[in-house]
Amino acid sequence: xxxxxxxxxxxANQYLLYxxxxxxxxxxxxxxxxxxxxxxxxxxxxHFDAHGVLALNLMSSPGAGKTALLEATIAALRDExxxxxxxxxxxxxxxxxxxxxxGVPAVQITTGTACHLDAHMVHGALHQIDLDRIDIxxxxxxxxxxxxxxxxxxxxxxxxxxxxxxxxxKPAKYPVMFRxxxxxxxxxxxxxxHLDDFDPAQAERCLRRLANPAPLWPLSSKKMTGLEPWLNWxxxxxxxxxxxxPAHSGVELSSTLNHA
Amino acid sequence: xxxxxxxQSLIRQIEALARQHRAQAITRVTLxxxxxxxxxxxxxxxxxxxxxxxxLAETARMVxxxxxxxxxxxxxxxxxxxxxxxxxxxxxxxxxxxxxxxxEMQLVSVELLGGGHTLPSNGNQEDTAYV
Ligand SMILES: Nc1nc2c(ncn2[C@@H]2O[C@H](COP(=O)(O)OP(=O)(O)OP(=O)(O)O)[C@@H](O)[C@H]2O)c(=O)[nH]1
Ligand SMILES: [Mg+2]
Ligand SMILES: [Zn+2]
Ligand SMILES: [Zn+2]
Numbered sequence: 275x276x277x278x279x280x281x282x283x284x285x286a287n288q289y290l291l292y293x294x295x296x297x298x299x300x301x302x303x304x305x306x307x308x309x310x311x312x313x314x315x316x317x318x319x320x321h322f323d324a325h326g327v328l329a330l331n332l333m334s335s336p337g338a339g340k341t342a343l344l345e346a347t348i349a350a351l352r353d354e355x356x357x358x359x360x361x362x363x364x365x366x367x368x369x370x371x372x373x374x375x376x377g378v379p380a381v382q383i384t385t386g387t388a389c390h391l392d393a394h395m396v397h398g399a400l401h402q403i404d405l406d407r408i409d410i411x412x413x414x415x416x417x418x419x420x421x422x423x424x425x426x427x428x429x430x431x432x433x434x435x436x437x438x439x440x441x442x443x444k445p446a447k448y449p450v451m452f453r454x455x456x457x458x459x460x461x462x463x464x465x466x467x468h469l470d471d472f473d474p475a476q477a478e479r480c481l482r483r484l485a486n487p488a489p490l491w492p493l494s495s496k497k498m499t500g501l502e503p504w505l506n507w508x509x510x511x512x513x514x515x516x517x518x519x520p521a522h523s524g525v526e527l528s529s530t531l532n533h534a
Numbered sequence: 535x536x537x538x539x540x541x542q543s544l545i546r547q548i549e550a551l552a553r554q555h556r557a558q559a560i561t562r563v564t565l566x567x568x569x570x571x572x573x574x575x576x577x578x579x580x581x582x583x584x585x586x587x588x589x590l591a592e593t594a595r596m597v598x599x600x601x602x603x604x605x606x607x608x609x610x611x612x613x614x615x616x617x618x619x620x621x622x623x624x625x626x627x628x629x630x631x632x633x634x635x636x637x638e639m640q641l642v643s644v645e646l647l648g649g650g651h652t653l654p655s656n657g658n659q660e661d662t663a664y665v
Contacts, residue, residue: 298561300645301551307565307573307639310543390536421536424572424639449619450572485605485621485631 311425314393318400318428325405328508328515329413331427333451334435335444336417339461339495341369343435344412346495348376350505355512360399360413362391369414379403390421393428409512419448430515431456438462438472445480453484457491459504464494537577540639541585548644552590557646560591564642568601569618571639575600603636 306312322329332340341361348357359380361370370382381399383391396413403411413429415422434455436444439462445452452458458481460474478490489507493500544563552560563582567575575598582596605616607623608631614624616636622629 298645298647299649300562300643301555302643303547303551303641305547305641307540307544307547307641309547388536388539390539392539420572424536424540446619449621450570453570453621480619482629483620483622485629485633487629 308424308426311393314397315426315428318393318397319430321397321400321405322411322428322430322515325408326516326518327405327408328410328431328512329427329429330410330511331413331415331422331429331432332435333415333419333422333432333455334417334437334461335419335440338417338435338437338440340414340417340435341372342495343459343461343493344373344414345376346498346501347412347505347508348373348378350498350501351508352377355409355508356407358403358408358411360391360396360403360411362395362414362416364389364416379408385416389416389418390425391415391427392425396427409516410508419444419451423448423451423454431511433457433459435459435461436477438466438469438474442471442473442477443480445477445484449484452481453486455481455486455488457488457504457507460490460492462494462496463492463500464497537573537581538585540573541578541581544582544641545585545589545591547641548594549590551644552646552649555646555649557590557649559647560594560644561647562595562597562645563591564597564599564644566599566601566638566640566642568636568638569603570633570637573639599642601635601638604634605631606634607631 319329334340344359351357357378359370359373359378361373361380361382362385363369363382364385366384367382370380373380381402383395383399385391385395391413400411413427432454434451434457436458438460460477466472474492481488481490489503491500491503493504548560548563565578567573567578578598579596586592586594603616603618604613605621605623606613607626607628609628610623610626612623612625613634616624621631621633623631
C-alpha cells in the first residue's frame with residue numbers, strides 16, 4: 275500500500291497506472307471514500323481488543339431513549355461489570371452528566387455541526403478512558419438515523435433503538451441504519467397501551483425485509499421491564515471480548531498501537 | 535449532512551494522489567455510489583462544490599456511477615435485483631440473502647492534469663521512482 279495516501283498502488287503494479295502523457299491522465303484507484311475513517315476505526319478496534327473491552331455503538335433517532343437505556347443498564351449491572359460511556363451530542367454535556375451521576379466514567383464529545391461521530395473523535399475520547407479497568411464501552415452516537423450509519427467507529431456491534439412513539443415502519447424508512455443493526459431494541463414499551471397504531475410485529479416484518487436476522491427485543495428503561503435478554507446479550511458479548519485473543523494477532527496489534 | 539465530511543476526506547485522498555503524481559490539477563473524480571451506502575449522490579455533488587474550493591480539485595468535475603442493488607439468496611442460490619427496503623429473495627422470498635452490489639462508496643478514478651510520474655512515497659526510491 276502507498277504510504278502517502280493509502281491507495282493500493284504498489285511498486286509492483288504502478289506501471290499499470292503510469293501513463294507518460296503530458297496532458298490529462300486517469301488513475302484508477304478503487305479506494306473506499308471513507309478509507310481514512312475506516313483505518314482509524316480499525317485502530318480503535320485494536321485498542322479495544324488489546325484491552326479485552328467490548329465496544330458498542332448505540333444509535334437511534336433523537337430522544338429514542340439511548341441515555342435512559344444506559345442509565346437502566348448501569349443500574350442493573352453496577353456490581354457485575356465495569357462500564358464507561360462515550361457520549362456524542364451536537365451540544366451540551368447533559369448526557370455525560372447523567373451517566374456520571376450513576377458513578378460511571380463518561381467522556382463527552384460535542385460535535386458542533388457534525389451530525390454523527392467519526393472514528394477520529396472516538397479515538398480522542400477512548401484515550402481519556404483507562405481501558406484496563408473497563409469491560410464495556412458504550413458509544414452513544416448523535417441522535418440521527420441517517421448519518422451515523424456510514425461511519426465505522428471501531429465498535430464490535432451496532433445496537434439500534436426504535437422507540438414505540440416513532441412508528442413501526444422506521445426500518446423501511448431508514449434501511450441503511452437498520453440493515454447495519456446487530457441488535458434492535460424496541461424502547462418505551464410502557465407507552466404501548468396508549469398507542470393504537472404501533473405494531474411490534476410490523477416493525478419486525480420491516481426489519482426482516484432488510485434481510486437482517488438481528489434480534490428485536492422490547493423493553494422499557496423507565497419501568498425497568500424486559501431488560502433481561504439485553505443484559506444477557508451484554509454479558510455474553512463482554513465475555514467473548516475479554517477472552518484472550520489468538521496468539522498470532524499480537525504482532526499486528528503492537529505495530530498498529532505503537533503510539534499509545 | 536455527512537456528505538460534506540465525506541467530501542473533505544475524499545479531497546484529502548485525491549490531493550495526496552495528485553501531489554504524488556506531480557499533477558497541477560485534478561480535472562475529474564469518478565465515484566461509484568450504491569443506494570445502500572447511506573450517501574446521496576446529489577448531496578455529495580453539492581458538498582463537493584463547497585469542499586473543493588481552494589484545493590487542487592477546484593475545477594474538478596464529479597461523476598457518480600450509481601450501483602444497482604442485487605442480492606444472492608443463500609437458500610435457493612438465485613441472484614436478483616432488490617429494492618432498498620426489500621432485500622429478500624425475489625424467487626423464493628427467503629430473508630437470508632447476501633448483498634452483492636448496492637452499498638458501494640468508492641473512489642473509482644481521478645483524472646489529473648500534467649505530471650504523470652510519481653514522487654517517491656517512501657525511502658525506497660529505487661522501487662518507487664518509476665520514470
Ligand atoms: N415512557 C418512557 N419514556 C422514556 C423511556 N426511555 C426514555 N424515555 C424518555 O424519552 C426522553 C428521551 O430519552 P433519552 O434517554 O434522553 O433519549 P436519547 O436517545 O438519549 O436522546 P438524545 O441523546 O437527545 O438523542 C426522555 O424524556 C426520557 O424520559 C421509557 O422507557 N419509557
Ligand atoms: Mg442521549
Ligand atoms: Zn490510538
Ligand atoms: Zn431464494
